[in-house]
Amino acid sequence: MSTLLEVKNLSTYFYTQDGVVKAVQDVSYEVAKGETIALVGESGCGKTVSALSIVRLIAEPPGKIVSGQVMFDGTDLLKLPQDDIREVRGAKISMIFQEPMTSLNPVLTIGRQLTEALELHQRMNKKEALKEAIRLLKLVGIPHGERRIKDYPHHFSGGMRQRVMMAMAISCQPQLIIADEPTTAVDVTIQAQLLQMIREITDRLGTSVILITHNLGIVARYASRVYVMYAGRIVEHGPAAAIYHNPRHPYTVGLLASVPRLDEARKMRLEPIKGQPPDLIAPPVGCAFCPRCSQADSQCQTNGHQLVEVEPGHFTACGVVCKEARYG
Numbered sequence: 001m002s003t004l005l006e007v008k009n010l011s012t013y014f015y016t017q018d019g020v021v022k023a024v025q026d027v028s029y030e031v032a033k034g035e036t037i038a039l040v041g042e043s044g045c046g047k048t049v050s051a052l053s054i055v056r057l058i059a060e061p062p063g064k065i066v067s068g069q070v071m072f073d074g075t076d077l078l079k080l081p082q083d084d085i086r087e088v089r090g091a092k093i094s095m096i097f098q099e100p101m102t103s104l105n106p107v108l109t110i111g112r113q114l115t116e117a118l119e120l121h122q123r124m125n126k127k128e129a130l131k132e133a134i135r136l137l138k139l140v141g142i143p144h145g146e147r148r149i150k151d152y153p154h155h156f157s158g159g160m161r162q163r164v165m166m167a168m169a170i171s172c173q174p175q176l177i178i179a180d181e182p183t184t185a186v187d188v189t190i191q192a193q194l195l196q197m198i199r200e201i202t203d204r205l206g207t208s209v210i211l212i213t214h215n216l217g218i219v220a221r222y223a224s225r226v227y228v229m230y231a232g233r234i235v236e237h238g239p240a241a242a243i244y245h246n247p248r249h250p251y252t253v254g255l256l257a258s259v260p261r262l263d264e265a266r267k268m269r270l271e272p273i274k275g276q277p278p279d280l281i282a283p284p285v286g287c288a289f290c291p292r293c294s295q296a297d298s299q300c301q302t303n304g305h306q307l308v309e310v311e312p313g314h315f316t317a318c319g320v321v322c323k324e325a326r327y328g
Helices: 047-054 082-088 110-121 126-139 158-170 188-205 240-245 250-257 319-327
Strands: 003-016 019-032 036-040 063-072 093-096 176-180 208-213 225-230 233-239 308-311 314-316
Touching: 003 047, 003 208, 019 036, 019 047, 019 063, 019 208, 019 233, 036 047, 047 063, 047 176, 047 208, 093 158, 110 126, 110 158, 126 158, 158 176, 158 188, 176 188, 188 208, 225 240, 225 250, 233 240, 233 250
Parallel strands: 036 208, 036 225, 093 176, 176 208
Antiparallel strands: 003 019, 003 063, 225 233, 233 314, 308 314
């Protein structure tokens, strides 16, 4: 498969009164055409900031993309003029935001919010855009589209609002969809329905997907490759099967151990990851996970971040594991 998106050495900082928050540091990943990848990690690890940096939605100030490249279909998005990047957002790259109630405009009808992008990017007239908006609502499982198109966001449940966000995301048939925690605000039954719907629609359209989540348990059946982030960096990445069956970074092991499993005894206790994430204003010199890691040795406190291939296509930034792979 040919590469659609390639993020190279991306760093995004926030300049605050307390200091510079290094939210994303030297992050690199790629997405092939028609592929779904997952960015996983706990809150504050830099997943959403890296995704917002792709479409340059970082508020400046205090945020700033300080270095890196975002190559999309051969074009560096970070070098595009503002007018050109607006043509990319929504039309070629769309985003499903984490909380639809704060993403949808409460004073505009659902119909207006759907037709706006169709009129702007697809050059449809009002009648054509309205007809397409009703079709999109039906496609994402919202019945009686002719009537519901006149409703406002507060008339919909959390799951239905997220379906509206999905309809907006696919309205212009983008090449890439960034789904930022698309199931956070809904219950587990609706979670499965929404994820399956994203998969079916994107398979039909041939769209690539970046699925952002803190829950490793929900991406196993949807993503071909997984990137694990911690403290603004990618600490492990590889094929989904390798990440799940043979995790090589202690942080990934901890994430998997904290996910409930149906094949375990009911009395088995979940193992939380002890400690707190580091302060990104003054990140550790060595491995950022070192203070929380039971396997850490003296070199972990001083050695910098470096991803090493431990098996074909599977990379980890754990110095202890890399040492074992090199000399074991």
